[in-house]
Every structure is written in C-alpha cells, then in structure tokens.
Amino acid sequence: MAEKTKPADPQISSKIPVRPLYTPGDLDGNDLETRVGYPGQYPFTRGIQPT
Structure with a gap:
C-alpha cells in the first residue's frame, strides 16, 4: 500500500x-x-451544520 502523505x-x-x-x-x-x-449558529446564513 502507498504511504499516506500530508497534502500541501x-x-x-x-x-x-x-x-x-x-x-x-x-x-x-x-x-x-x-x-x-458562524457555521451552524443562528441566523444560519452559512448553513445549519457547523462542518
């Protein structure tokens, strides 16, 4: 298996x-x-999920 590396x-x-x-x-x-x-916080202008 290929070794995982951190993306740039x-x-x-x-x-x-x-x-x-x-x-x-x-x-x-x-x-x-x-x-x-902020995401996931009222007034939900950036979406209801924080991620």
Whole structure:
C-alpha cells in the first residue's frame, strides 16, 4: 500500500495560503459576526451544520 502523505497547504493561483475557516476577525472594519455569524449558529446564513 502507498504511504499516506500530508497534502500541501491549499493556495490560490497567486500563491496566497488558504485557511480552512475565515472568521469575522479576519476582516478589518466589518462587523460580520453580527451580520453573518458562524457555521451552524443562528441566523444560519452559512448553513445549519457547523462542518
């Protein structure tokens, strides 16, 4: 069986690393925590499942 290796960190075409989850704290000047929220939490703008 082939040995499993950790995949490379995801990047966009401009070689900027991509995080698995972006939170409102990642954006300056926006109050997205109250406008959008987190996955799986009310008002469910990002879906009802947290994953």
